[in-house]
Amino acid sequence: MNRFQNKITLNICEMVFIKDPNSSELGRNILKGSIDLIDELGFEDFTLKKLSKGISSTEASIYRYFESKHHLLSYLILWYWGWQEYRMILSITNIDNSKEQLKRVVKILTEEIKEDSNFAEINEVKLNRIVIAEASKIYLKKQVDHDNSLGFFKKYKEVVQMVSEIITSINSTYKYPHMLVSTIIEGAHHQRYFAQHLPSLTDVIDNEDSITTFYQKLALKEIQ
Amino acid sequence: MNRFQNKITLNICEMVFIKDPNSSELGRNILKGSIDLIDELGFEDFTLKKLSKGISSTEASIYRYFESKHHLLSYLILWYWGWQEYRMILSITNIDNSKEQLKRVVKILTEEIKEDSNFAEINEVKLNRIVIAEASKIYLKKQVDHDNSLGFFKKYKEVVQMVSEIITSINSTYKYPHMLVSTIIEGAHHQRYFAQHLPSLTDVIDNEDSITTFYQKLALKEIQ
DNA sequence: CTTAAATGATAGCATTACTATTATAATTGC
DNA sequence: GCAATTATAATAGTAATGCTATCATTTAAG
Numbered sequence: 001m002n003r004f005q006n007k008i009t010l011n012i013c014e015m016v017f018i019k020d021p022n023s024s025e026l027g028r029n030i031l032k033g034s035i036d037l038i039d040e041l042g043f044e045d046f047t048l049k050k051l052s053k054g055i056s057s058t059e060a061s062i063y064r065y066f067e068s069k070h071h072l073l074s075y076l077i078l079w080y081w082g083w084q085e086y087r088m089i090l091s092i093t094n095i096d097n098s099k100e101q102l103k104r105v106v107k108i109l110t111e112e113i114k115e116d117s118n119f120a121e122i123n124e125v126k127l128n129r130i131v132i133a134e135a136s137k138i139y140l141k142k143q144v145d146h147d148n149s150l151g152f153f154k155k156y157k158e159v160v161q162m163v164s165e166i167i168t169s170i171n172s173t174y175k176y177p178h179m180l181v182s183t184i185i186e187g188a189h190h191q192r193y194f195a196q197h198l199p200s201l202t203d204v205i206d207n208e209d210s211i212t213t214f215y216q217k218l219a220l221k222e223i224q
Numbered sequence: 225m226n227r228f229q230n231k232i233t234l235n236i237c238e239m240v241f242i243k244d245p246n247s248s249e250l251g252r253n254i255l256k257g258s259i260d261l262i263d264e265l266g267f268e269d270f271t272l273k274k275l276s277k278g279i280s281s282t283e284a285s286i287y288r289y290f291e292s293k294h295h296l297l298s299y300l301i302l303w304y305w306g307w308q309e310y311r312m313i314l315s316i317t318n319i320d321n322s323k324e325q326l327k328r329v330v331k332i333l334t335e336e337i338k339e340d341s342n343f344a345e346i347n348e349v350k351l352n353r354i355v356i357a358e359a360s361k362i363y364l365k366k367q368v369d370h371d372n373s374l375g376f377f378k379k380y381k382e383v384v385q386m387v388s389e390i391i392t393s394i395n396s397t398y399k400y401p402h403m404l405v406s407t408i409i410e411g412a413h414h415q416r417y418f419a420q421h422l423p424s425l426t427d428v429i430d431n432e433d434s435i436t437t438f439y440q441k442l443a444l445k446e447i448q
Numbered sequence: 449c450t451t452a453a454a455t456g457a458t459a460g461c462a463t464t465a466c467t468a469t470t471a472t473a474a475t476t477g478c
Numbered sequence: 479g480c481a482a483t484t485a486t487a488a489t490a491g492t493a494a495t496g497c498t499a500t501c502a503t504t505t506a507a508g
Contacts, residue, residue: 019485026486042366047464061486063466133364140357142266144421157424175427176438179415182425186414187407194406197368200381201406203399214400221445243454250455271495285455287497 013151016075019065027065029055032121034072039126043073043134070138074152077135080127081155083119084108088162098170103216105163110188110212132189160185171223180222184215237375240299243289251289252345253279258296263350267297267358294362298376301359304351305379307343308332312386322394327440329387334412334436356413384409395447404446408439 014020021027033055038046048069052059066072087108092101113128139153147153164177174180191211194201204210238244245251257279262270272293276283290296311332316325337352363377371377388401398404415435418426428434 024485044365048466049464058487058489059466060468060488064485068465136360136364139422140361140417141268148422153422157422160425175429176434177427178425179427179434179438180442182414182418183407183411187411190406190410191403193364198363198372198377198381201384201402203401203403205399210400210403214403218404218442218446221448222442224445248454272497273495282456282458283497284457284499288454292496 013078013154015150016071016078016152017066021065021075026055026057026061028121029057030062030065030072031076032123035076035123035126035130038073038076038130038134043069043130043137048072070141073130073134074138074147076127077131077138078152078155079122080131080135081159083116083122083124085155085159085162087116088159092166098166099220101166102163102170102219105166106184106216106219107212109159109163109185110215111209112192132193135189136186167219167223174223177223180219184219188212188215237302237378239374240295240302240376241290245289245299250279250281250285253281254286254289254296255300256345256347259300259347259350259354262297262300262354262358263347267293267354267361272296294365297354297358298362298371300351301355301362302376302379303346304355304359305383307340307346307348309379309383309386311340312383316390322390323444325390326387326394326443329390330408330440330443331436333383333387333409334439335433336416356417359413360410391443391447398447401447404443408443412436412439 019027021031030051033051034046037051037054041050046069048059048062052062062072066075088105091104091108095101095104113124116122116124138147141147160178160181163181167174167177167180188211191202191214195204195211202211203214243251245255254275257275258270261275261278265274270293272283272286276286286296290299312329315328315332319325319328337348340346340348362371365371384402384405387405391398391401391404412435415426415438419428419435426435427438
């Protein structure tokens with residue numbers, strides 16, 4: 001299982017980091033510490049100085065792994081999508097029915113995340129909250145085209161592509177598979193955030209994961 | 225028409241500004257200049273110092289209108305939703321069929337914006353680009369609950385509520401109207417941004433506003 | 449035409465994001 | 479086992495940012 005982890009992690013485009021954070025103790029501390037601190041403070045108030053104190057290192061040392069705090073966040077998001085891709089692949093292995101496949105991947109992309117003990121230094125619950133609250137900030141920037149050319153969004157695009165292909169195998173004439181998938185993914189993140197902070201923008205129903213239910217049904221109705 | 229404008233503008237919760245920017249020449253210059261500059265530089269690289277140079281004023285003077293650049297952006301977004309609400313109301317006046325009403329408001333919320341000559345100091349095309357690229361940054365912050373209590377998101381919530389009521393009047397048993405509406409609004413913004421910068425996350429089709437078409441159809445299928 | 453309010457000019461301050469330099473520890477090669 | 483390389487720590491520094499404070503000047507209202 002750890003080999004799979006390394007595979008995912010190392011597959012992360014090398015443009016995101018200067019030195020692979022998975023290759024050393026300090027690197028792994030940076031990952032763990034930054035997840036804790038970004039989750040706690042939000043990305044605006046998170047600084048590499050605070051992080052360096054938290055992990056008993058120095059700013060300069062962290063800069064040998066990541067060019068900037070923007071690169072560090074990009075790495076975490078990229079890791080997250082690699083992990084989601086891996087979970088999606090596992091969840092549809094040996095499932096032949098395309099509609100069932102779609103239901104399962106939509107569940108993975110919209111459900112509340114539980115900790116995955118396979119990856120020690122990553123707290124997936126916190127990382128999921130970071131993706132919900134901070135991920136859009138990495139592409140809503142003027143540098144987006146440059147970062148895109150360096151592969152910062154590669155894993156996210158692969159996830160969207162994978163679900164789009166399932167949709168196409170259900171209905172080969174459906175015209176908007178990518179639009180539907182990115183709408184579901186971003187939508188689910190927004191709904192989880194709104195449920196916490198702006199509840200009048202969503203519909204939270206007790207004893208039901210209404211977000212997953214909503215998007216599963218929506219996907220099936222839409223492509224019919 | 226200008227009275228209506230003032231009504232919209234002044235209805236903006238007074239907590240967002242210190243001094244009403246619509247009440248003076250300098251205030252209006254701040255609005256116009258900030259829209260130009262945020263659109264040009266992005267919110268990160270936009271500073272009140274640069275703005276003050278652009279409008280031949282000073283940082284200190286701008287701070288007499290807005291507590292921070294975050295407040296200024298919040299004002300612009302609030303203005304935008306007030307304006308959208310006004311356009312939505314106009315567009316369904318005298319239309320009795322609820323499905324037609326829904327089609328029309330979804331169009332307004334998802335279409336590409338054209339300049340509205342009724343509001344001189346606001347360039348709606350640029351403001352729309354700002355809303356697409358920057359609006360989520362005002363609520364994806366740790367202060368969101370505080371800002372919410374001050375009414376920063378009031379107009380946005382009203383817009384969502386208005387469309388939700390149309391949906392309920394089409395199908396009174398539909399369980400997720402707010403979720404559907406906020407999914408459509410945020411989704412459409414993402415799709416416009418993706419079409420420009422990350423086209424593999426969307427499906428752009430020539431000679432058709434595929435974004436509006438997609439969300440109009442999706443809304444009707446979903447609530448059936 | 450006086451007085452208050454609005455704006456401008458200038459300075460300053462703590463923090464941020466990042467770089468540079470030098471010292472010390474840990475690894476690796478032989 | 480020791481030199482040589484590399485990784486990390488310690489410290490200092492810089493330009494820019496976000497914002498505040500002070501005081502002078504212009505403008506507008508009574």
